[in-house]
Amino acid sequence: MIHVLVLKEQGSLLELVDPRLGSDYNKEEVTAMINVAPLCTKANAAARPAMSSVVSMLDKARLLLRH
Secondary structure, eight states, X not given: OHHHHHHHHHTXXXXXXXXXXXXXXXXXXXXXXXXXXXXXTOSSGGGSOOHHHXXXXXXXXXXXXXX
């Protein structure tokens, strides 16, 4: 998790993407997913969002990307 925070500060989140994908992915969608992921990996399960909330966050990010 600390590695992710360092990459975020450096503006290098896309380094987390599996290199086997090459450039075959949407950078904005991946960035949105990476930004939501830490919420889903909290040690305390009660602090994690419900899956419906995660889906909602990702849907909102996707809609924002369209405009």
